[in-house]
Amino acid sequence: MNTYYAANLLIFAGVDIIACIALNLQFGVSGIVNFAFIVFQAAGAYTAAVLSMPPDTAADYSFQIYFGGFNLPFPLPWIGGAVAGALLAVPIGLVVLRNLRSDYQAIALLVTSIIANTVINNARPWLNGAAGLALVPQPLQDQIDPATDTYFYFYIGLTAICVGLVWFMAARIVNSPFGRTLRAMRDQELAATALGKNPVALKMTMFIVGGAIAGLSGAILVGFLTVWAPSTWLYPETIILFAAVIVGGRGNNLGAVLGALLVPVGFEEVTRLLVNLNIGPPNFIPAMEWVLIGLFILGFLWFRPEGVRPEGHKVFPEGFESGVRVLGEHD
Amino acid sequence: MLLATDVHRHFEGMHAVDGVSLEVPRGQITGLIGPNGAGKSTFMAVLAGTMPATKGTFVFDGRDVTRMPAYRRARLGLVRTFQLSSEFARLTVLENLLVAAPRHRGESLLGALLGPGYWLADERRIVGEARRLLKRFGMSAKESDYAGNMSGGQKRLIEIMRALMLHPRCLLLDEPMSGVHPRVADEIQGYLHDLRRDGLTILMVEHELHFVEQLCDSVFVMAQGKLIGSGTMASLRRQQEIVDAYLVG
Numbered sequence: 001m002n003t004y005y006a007a008n009l010l011i012f013a014g015v016d017i018i019a020c021i022a023l024n025l026q027f028g029v030s031g032i033v034n035f036a037f038i039v040f041q042a043a044g045a046y047t048a049a050v051l052s053m054p055p056d057t058a059a060d061y062s063f064q065i066y067f068g069g070f071n072l073p074f075p076l077p078w079i080g081g082a083v084a085g086a087l088l089a090v091p092i093g094l095v096v097l098r099n100l101r102s103d104y105q106a107i108a109l110l111v112t113s114i115i116a117n118t119v120i121n122n123a124r125p126w127l128n129g130a131a132g133l134a135l136v137p138q139p140l141q142d143q144i145d146p147a148t149d150t151y152f153y154f155y156i157g158l159t160a161i162c163v164g165l166v167w168f169m170a171a172r173i174v175n176s177p178f179g180r181t182l183r184a185m186r187d188q189e190l191a192a193t194a195l196g197k198n199p200v201a202l203k204m205t206m207f208i209v210g211g212a213i214a215g216l217s218g219a220i221l222v223g224f225l226t227v228w229a230p231s232t233w234l235y236p237e238t239i240i241l242f243a244a245v246i247v248g249g250r251g252n253n254l255g256a257v258l259g260a261l262l263v264p265v266g267f268e269e270v271t272r273l274l275v276n277l278n279i280g281p282p283n284f285i286p287a288m289e290w291v292l293i294g295l296f297i298l299g300f301l302w303f304r305p306e307g308v309r310p311e312g313h314k315v316f317p318e319g320f321e322s323g324v325r326v327l328g329e330h331d
Numbered sequence: 332m333l334l335a336t337d338v339h340r341h342f343e344g345m346h347a348v349d350g351v352s353l354e355v356p357r358g359q360i361t362g363l364i365g366p367n368g369a370g371k372s373t374f375m376a377v378l379a380g381t382m383p384a385t386k387g388t389f390v391f392d393g394r395d396v397t398r399m400p401a402y403r404r405a406r407l408g409l410v411r412t413f414q415l416s417s418e419f420a421r422l423t424v425l426e427n428l429l430v431a432a433p434r435h436r437g438e439s440l441l442g443a444l445l446g447p448g449y450w451l452a453d454e455r456r457i458v459g460e461a462r463r464l465l466k467r468f469g470m471s472a473k474e475s476d477y478a479g480n481m482s483g484g485q486k487r488l489i490e491i492m493r494a495l496m497l498h499p500r501c502l503l504l505d506e507p508m509s510g511v512h513p514r515v516a517d518e519i520q521g522y523l524h525d526l527r528r529d530g531l532t533i534l535m536v537e538h539e540l541h542f543v544e545q546l547c548d549s550v551f552v553m554a555q556g557k558l559i560g561s562g563t564m565a566s567l568r569r570q571q572e573i574v575d576a577y578l579v580g
């Protein structure tokens with residue numbers, strides 16, 4: 001295994017873990033079936049790209065057309081990516097989450113994902129259309145040569161820091177009274193409303209938080225790949241992330257991490273290796289990959305709907321109310 | 332305490348609630364009875380704000396709440412339970428009660444991110460409160476079980492306890508005895524007696540008329556979306572049109 005392959009695997013794992021934690025906060029904890037999740041990752045990637053790239057009139061960049069080109073130093077493009085994901089969540093959330101029932105929300109978000117991809121694919125003046133953006137500058141590439149192993153280790157470290165930050169935030173949310181209210185809303189929205197909870201405000205909050213984290217994951221990805229195009233964020237990418245959260249365990253952050261390692265990373269890597277075996281026609285293995293992912297989701301929903309790592313069962317110890325420090329939680 | 336005036340709720344031409352006006356007196360248990368399809372549960376939903384009224388006004392404790400969404404009415408103390416069990420199935424019994432507690436510092440995103448150091452005192456306070464309630468309702472032994480695994484009667488009790496965690500001023504109970512074992516129904520009756528003694532105002536939809544007779548100070552009767560009578564159960568039994576519409580049998 002060479003360094004490039006290992007770095008590739010670890011950085012993709014980090015990005016998928018971040019994305020799955022965000023989707024778990026929205027879908028697993030809050031019950032928002034965000035079939036447009038990948039759009040928020042794309043928003044973060046495009047934003048980070050145009051913030052870090054020079055204007056499209058610059059010498060090496062004139063073969064593509066895009067707005068902006070602000071040449072901002074790291075970490076501003078990554079912060080911008082997260083902010084873009086959060087900001088995009090506001091109008092979409094206000095349209096979708098206020099008046100629609102949850103099943104219609106899912107359909108509306110799926111349609112949003114398809115529309116967004118189609119528009120960006122065809123509107124070349126905005127983000128270079130189907131060809132996408134290339135030569136996206138990498139973080140601190142002027143200080144560390146991106147072609148070296150050192151840079152790979154550096155990027156793995158940056159990704160790990162982001163995974164840690166996102167994990168910390170998500171753990172605080174899930175293990176708090178706020179997280180408990182989100183789970184109550186997920187189980188019985190009307191009953192939660194009748195207990196004084198505002199479901200629109202709760203869902204909007206988690207839609208924005210999840211959008212910001214998705215945006216960050218896109219920024220990390222584009223900084224590593226240096227290219228980003230509509231073909232990388234088609235709606236089936238969201239389905240893979242849903243599969244990961246379902247397989248890992250809805251409502252459990254650790255489950256989301258396990259799911260990310262099992263499905264987008266493990267499953268895709270295994271099937272990618274199978275391509276080398278030259279079984280069947282050229283597209284046989286990639287097609288089978290989708291069939292297997294579908295069967296994987298169905299199998300888990302049928303035989304183990306709670307996933308590999310089910311949601312935690314919170315137990316308050318005797319005497320908690322009078323000051324026993326330990327917050328009991330076990331599975 | 333609660334005044335509803337000329338309340339209508341129409342569903343594409345069908346008048347589920349058709350010009351109902353009633354007043355729920357403070358500190359009493361008021362019954363709302365009627366045959367299936369009379370519009371009682373729809374009226375309760377409209378009263379609580381979980382379903383919008385087509386027309387009508389609501390005044391709660393001197394305040395016009397007509398345009399107020401359900402969650403804000405609940406925060407004011409107008410709290411409902413549901414005809415069908417509505418427990419938070421994947422939360423424990425204790426957590427079901429904790430969710431309902433108002434003014435918890437850890438219940439906002441910022442509070443959550445600040446961590447237990449910021450909200451743990453509130454958590455301790457409401458766990459103590461919830462445990463006292465569980466003890467009062469004889470469910471302490473079940474506090475760590477998933478609410479979804481409880482029996483029908485226990486789920487009813489969870490709903491009532493959950494509503495009480497909000498410190499309601501008026502409780503809207505939709506068929507609290509429905510689908511409940513007779514022994515548990517008697518227990519619920521005892522708890523409701525206690526709550527009235529504590530001064531809580533209750534409006535209760537119920538089909539089991541002997542409970543209504545024993546619990547309710549006054550009773551309203553609905554049929555086909557309209558209010559057709561009111562009074563004590565004894566006085567209602569003497570009105571032939573009400574007996575014909577509902578009380579036969």
